[in-house]
Amino acid sequence: xxxxxxxxxxxxxxxxxxxxxxxxxxxxxxxxxxxxxxxxxxxxxxxxxxxxxxxxxxxxxxxxxxxxxxxxxxxxxxxxxxxxxxxxxxxxxxxxxxxxxxxxxxxxxxxxxxxxxxxxxxxxxxxxxxxxxxxxxxxxxxxxxxxxxxxxxxxxxxxxxxxxxxxxxxxxxxxxxxxxxxxxxxxxxxxxxxxxxxxxxxxxxxxxxxxxxxxxxxxxxxxxxxxxxxxxxxxxxxxxxxxxxxxxxxxxxxxxxxxxxxxxxxxxxxxxxxxxxxxxxxxxxxxxxxxx
Amino acid sequence: xxxxxxxxxxxxxxxxxxxxxxxxxxxxxxxxxxxxxxxxxxxxxxxxxxxxxxxxxxxxxxxxxxxxxxxxxxxxxxxxxxxxxxxxxxxxxxxxxxxxxxxxxxxxxxxxxxxxxxxxxxxxxxxxxxxxxxxxxxxxxxxxxxxxxxxxxxxxxxxxxxxxxxxxxxxxxxxxxxxxxxxxxxxxxxxxxxxxxxxxxxxxxxxxxxxxxxxxxxxxxxxxxxxxxxxxxxxxxxxxxxxxxxxxxxxxxxxxxxxxxxxxxxxxxxxxxxxxxxxxxxxxxx
Numbered sequence: 213x214x215x216x217x218x219x220x221x222x223x224x225x226x227x228x229x230x231x232x233x234x235x236x237x238x239x240x241x242x243x244x245x246x247x248x249x250x251x252x253x254x255x256x257x258x259x260x261x262x263x264x265x266x267x268x269x270x271x272x273x274x275x276x277x278x279x280x281x282x283x284x285x286x287x288x289x290x291x292x293x294x295x296x297x298x299x300x301x302x303x304x305x306x307x308x309x310x311x312x313x314x315x316x317x318x319x320x321x322x323x324x325x326x327x328x329x330x331x332x333x334x335x336x337x338x339x340x341x342x343x344x345x346x347x348x349x350x351x352x353x354x355x356x357x358x359x360x361x362x363x364x365x366x367x368x369x370x371x372x373x374x375x376x377x378x379x380x381x382x383x384x385x386x387x388x389x390x391x392x393x394x395x396x397x398x399x400x401x402x403x404x405x406x407x408x409x410x411x412x413x414x415x416x417x418x419x420x421x422x423x424x425x426x427x428x429x430x431x432x433x434x435x436x437x438x439x440x441x442x443x444x445x446x447x448x449x450x451x452x453x454x455x456x457x458x459x460x461x462x463x464x465x466x467x468x469x470x471x472x473x474x475x476x477x478x479x480x481x482x483x484x485x486x487x488x489x490x491x492x493x494x495x496x497x498x499x500x501x502x503x504x
Numbered sequence: 505x506x507x508x509x510x511x512x513x514x515x516x517x518x519x520x521x522x523x524x525x526x527x528x529x530x531x532x533x534x535x536x537x538x539x540x541x542x543x544x545x546x547x548x549x550x551x552x553x554x555x556x557x558x559x560x561x562x563x564x565x566x567x568x569x570x571x572x573x574x575x576x577x578x579x580x581x582x583x584x585x586x587x588x589x590x591x592x593x594x595x596x597x598x599x600x601x602x603x604x605x606x607x608x609x610x611x612x613x614x615x616x617x618x619x620x621x622x623x624x625x626x627x628x629x630x631x632x633x634x635x636x637x638x639x640x641x642x643x644x645x646x647x648x649x650x651x652x653x654x655x656x657x658x659x660x661x662x663x664x665x666x667x668x669x670x671x672x673x674x675x676x677x678x679x680x681x682x683x684x685x686x687x688x689x690x691x692x693x694x695x696x697x698x699x700x701x702x703x704x705x706x707x708x709x710x711x712x713x714x715x716x717x718x719x720x721x722x723x724x725x726x727x728x729x730x731x732x733x734x735x736x737x738x739x740x741x742x743x744x745x746x747x748x749x750x751x752x753x754x755x756x757x758x759x760x761x762x763x764x765x766x767x768x769x770x771x772x773x774x775x776x777x778x779x780x781x782x783x784x785x786x787x788x789x790x
Contacts, residue, residue, distance in 0.1 A: 228614075230693060232608075233604035240660055241624060242623070251638060252638030298533065301530055306530070324722055325545075325722065325768055326739055326768075329761055329764060329765060332742070332757070333544030333548045336548060342547060343561070344543070373540070377785075406523070430629070430634075433631070434633035436725060441746050460637055470637070477630070
């Protein structure tokens with residue numbers, strides 16, 4: 213069989229110079245992503261008196277600092293569960309709708325605008341004088357203004373507004389990746405839409421659900437601008453990113469800031485590992501499509 | 505009708521009813537969500553035009569003066585210039601670096617390819633705040649933080665992998681026989697790119713560029729951690745003014761917020777002419 217000059221070049225053993233095209237991008241990621249992590253990891257062990265676990269010990273023995281883990285989990289886990297819990301049925305129902313592209317376009321707007329603008333908008337809209345409270349008071353759904361800003365609920369709602377479209381779009385892409393002939397086959401055998409969902413879609417979605425949960429959780433756990441602007445950063449919504457920021461830019465204690473950043477990454481990694489490990493217990497099959 | 509047929513008909517009706525009901529419930533939730541987003545955007549916009557707005561459904565009067573005062577007070581002309589510089593620099597560099605890398609990854613298999621792919625995917629999975637603090641620490645030690653170059657470098661971290669991820673399917677769509685034909689006729693890689701690949705990849709490059717532009721304008725955390733007082737992008741300046749909100753008139757803050765919204769949404773609308781909106785978030789199979 214004749215080989216093209218293409219194949220001859222490759223098999224001749226000379227170095228494939230096309231691979232050099234990857235090098236600039238690789239350098240950027242290595243230098244600006246991987247190296248800072250390693251640098252920060254090593255830096256986190258340096259206290260004023262040599263290297264030790266001093267920063268980590270200080271973090272876990274100071275409630276002002278260590279409580280941030282619990283506070284952040286208390287905000288991010290329910291928000292993630294709410295986002296997924298809302299996004300899954302909505303993605304399922306709208307997966308074939310005609311105006312889906314219009315809906316998708318609209319849902320992309322909060323993601324594009326970003327958390328800072330959403331926080332500012334919510335400060336006005338949910339404020340004591342804002343339209344929501346005005347609506348609740350005029351329709352007598354509530355007798356006094358509902359406090360939704362500068363507390364936990366403001367941050368929670370902003371996480372829903374920026375997290376739900378993200379979860380919806382990801383779940384939609386997983387849902388549309390499932391072969392539609394499978395539920396059709398189930399339907400011809402007499403399965404109602406509910407049974408189709410529970411017995412066909414859900415098992416095939418579990419790997420995708422696990423990934424969407426991890427991505428949404430990780431995003432929610434790093435919440436920063438809404439916790440400061442829309443929450444109560446001194447107490448109830450003092451999240452771990454605030455602690456890291458303060459260590460770096462107010463105390464100028466870079467080793468401590470690196471330690472907090474490592475702890476933040478560590479907690480996120482732990483949750484991701486737990487979730488992905490749990491899903492392996494449920495389903496070991498391929499994650500996309502179902503053609504056997 | 506026999507009883508088993510009756511029960512089957514009843515269960516059919518019930519399941520039809522529950523499916524209709526659940527559909528209705530889903531649409532109620534969607535409409536509620538959309539209304540709330542529109543309301544919060546409108547609240548900012550209306551407030552920016554208000555003379556005063558306390559305790560009423562709509563402001564007492566409307567004026568444009570807050571835009572003028574915001575423009576001068578927050579030096580929006582220089583902030584906008586910085587934003588444009590950063591955004592276009594990031595787009596340019598990430599395209600220049602990412603498109604060839606996507607080509608190499610799509611066309612070649614090599615020993616450490618999986619590790620390289622993982623390395624390129626990680627900056628998109630790890631949230632910016634988590635890697636931003638170590639990155640800012642490194643940039644400060646290199647005296648690059650607080651300058652526009654530091655901001656550009658920081659924003660490159662999510663942008664380059666994003667371009668690679670978006671471009672890889674576009675490269676895979678190109679018939680490799682075209683490249684083989686070009687090489688047989690003596691083209692080196694540069695000529696291959698200039699005459700064959702870039703023209704064929706133009707829609708993908710445009711899509712990737714617009715997506716990176718929109719994401720960089722809205723990227724808060726990385727710029728916030730690495731910017732100095734004269735290298736802030738619009739979203740960071742907005743944050744600082746909302747943060748110090750007690751000192752300034754709320755209306756001028758909202759005027760700046762509207763300017764930010766318009767800037768972002770203009771580019772989003774332009775991008776949507778060419779791309780599927782979901783691509784902002786995930787890989788979309790057309």
